[in-house]
Amino acid sequence: MSPPREPRNEVYFISDNYSLSNYNDRQVGKGRRTRVRKATMDPSSCSFRFIVLFFNCILTFGPYFCYDMPTVLQNELQGIPNKTCESHEIVPTPGECCEDCTGLSPAQYNLLFAVFSWVNAVTVLFTGFLTDKLGNRAAVLLYSSVTLFGTSLFAVTTINSLRSTSAMFPLMLIGRMMLGSGNGGMRIVQDRVTAFWFKDKELAMAFGIMLSFSRLGSVLNFFVTTYLYDRFGMAWTFGAGAGLCGFGFLSAIILSALDRHGIRQLGQEEQIALQSKEVRVAHIRDFPGLFWLLVATITLFYSAVMPFVADSSKFLQDEYGLSKPVSAYTAGVVYDVALILSPVFGLTLDKYGRRGIVAVCCTGVLVPIYLTFLFTKLYPVILTVTLGLSYTLAAISMWPSVTKVVGAAYLGTAMGLTTCILDVGRGISNLIVGKLLGDVESLTEAVKHERWSHVLIFLSCNSGAAFFSSVILSICDRCKYDKLLDKPKPRDPDKYLPESWKEADPLLGESNPAIN
Structure with missing residues (x-):
């Protein structure tokens, strides 16, 4: 026996x-x-979902690194190529001419950021719908491949045979547009994957970790891009950024396999496929008023912060006389703060709430920061650290609030719509900043100071509008929505949606009691 x-x-x-x-x-x-x-990797375990989170975070590491690379290389991108200086017998100021400068005007330079935002704004309108049809796994492979191709194209435009030609700038714009469309799609997939595996768990901390990884790409850019340029030149530097996006594509493949394995083990593959819901455009008009106030606050805040960060390295060189490496490191402090403190702030807000109050504080501090830049010569690190704290708290408090205001069945549509409006506003703000700075690089110190003053006044007005919007948001939340944003515990946002919406299962599936 x-x-x-x-x-x-x-x-x-x-x-x-x-x-x-x-x-x-x-x-x-x-x-x-x-x-x-x-299974060996049990999808019901804590370790499995954090492995999923790790590869989910890697997706946007490379794109964020590449997005901010022009910020560090602004002087080189706007500098005059040596052959142009020689052919026109230009007597350059120090640093004005260089071997692999591209000769972009300030307006063209800022247009690199504007088209990123505008294309992202258009594509995210369809990203939620397309992701619902394709599924997370196919969508993340599609978006990461688009991002990889766009960054590779931008790097190719800086090689000797294309640099300073008539084809260079249009190809640069195409590369930035592909980067914007792919990165916007990956952010929607990131939110969906994180919401599924961390629902009713460490959701805010997971969002904070995602922000930290994204900002890590920006921070490393400010630290290493100057070194790479000095050592290898512009083409190889942008090629290294494309390589990081290639690493993100490999992470997308691994994430797709993990997600497939986990959902199959949970037995929810068929359920998710069958419950894919068609969201009608008409439903957007039924989103609660609190959602639209939140969108307005987010848009105005980012439109006041991101254009300054994009030009901050050049601003610190012109107004404070800092060297190029020091100005890059000082500007990068904004992302250093987000990198370090995002998970901590996420856990704190999960425990204590008060998201509406935090939003008011974050927007309110922007006006004093810009006015201090305008009227004083206070050491800039103090101001960039404060700006970093404001940026981090705003991101952690306002973006997760969207999930509290809108029901889970419409989260993808709400996130896409928010991102769309945000990127349109940010793109317009970048374009205005470029126009205020002007199209001429060779300016006297007095004219440069005057133009930077106009930029700071514009950003201060934007910040004041963001503060006003956040105050209305907080008042509306307290008076009409029973302090929905300020409560630390999860609430039921479906109570604020039309009755016809409530019978539908969420796009991301119901809560998974087994995921512990």
């Missing part, structure tokens, strides 16, 4: 609701049971 078999650690699936439970923890209710051997 063979020895008795040892009991195996097994899990059961209930076909009625596809929820996962441990057989040793509780009895399984009625329904058809399918017994499966527990």
Whole structure:
């Protein structure tokens, strides 16, 4: 007689609701049971979802690195190529001419950021719908490949055979547009994947970690791009950024495999495919007023912060006389703060709430920052650290608030719509800043100071509008929505949606009690 078999650690699936439970923890209710051997990487474990989070975070590391590379190389991108200086017998000021400068005007330079925002704004309108049709796995592979191709194209435009030709700038714009469209799509997929695996768990901390990884790409850009340029030149520097996007594409493949494995183990693959919901455009008009106030606050805030960050390296060189490396590091402090403190702030807001109050404080501090830049010569690191604190708290408080205001079934549409309006506003703000700075690089110190003053006044007005919007947002939340944003515990945002919406299951599936 063979020895008795040892009991195996097994899990059961209930076909009625596809929820996962441990057989040793509780009895399984009625329904058809399918017994499966527990996988090596158990999707119900904490470790599995954090592995998913890691590869999910890597997706946008490269794109954020590439987005801010022109900020560090602004002088080189706007500098005059040596051959142009020689052919026109220009007597350059120090640093005005260089071997691989591209000769972009200030307006063209700022247009690199504007087209990124505008294309992102257009594509995210369709990203949520396309992701629903293709699924997270196919969508993330599509968006990461578009991002990789766009950054590679931008790098190719800086090689000797294309630099300073008539084809260079149009190809640069195409590369930036592809980067914007791919990065916008990946952010929507990131939100969906994180919302599924961290629902009712460490959701705010997961969003904070995602922000930290994204900002890590920007921070490393400010630290290493100058070194790479001095060592290898412009073409190889932008090529290194494209290589990071290639690493993100590999992460997309791994994430797709992990997500496929986990959902299959949970038995929810068929359910998610069947419950893919068609969201009608008409439903957008039924979003609660609090959502639109939140969108306005986010748009005005980012339109006041991001254009300054894009030009901050040049601003610090012109107004404070800092060297190029020091100005790059000083400007990068904004992202250093986000990199370090985002998870901590996320856990704090999860525990104590007060998102509406935090939004008011974040927007209110912007006006004093810009006015201090305008009227004083206070050491800039103090101001960039304060700006970084404001940026980090705003991102952690306002973006997760969208998930509290709009029901889960419409989260993809809400995120896409918010991103669309934000990027349109940010693109317009970048364009205005470029026009205020002018099209002529060779300016006297007095004219440069005057133009930077106009930029700071414009950003201060933008900041004041953001502060006013956040105050209205907080008042509306307290008076009409029962302090929905300020409560630390999850609330039911579906109570503010039309009754016809509530019978639908969320796009990301119901809460998964097995994911612990």
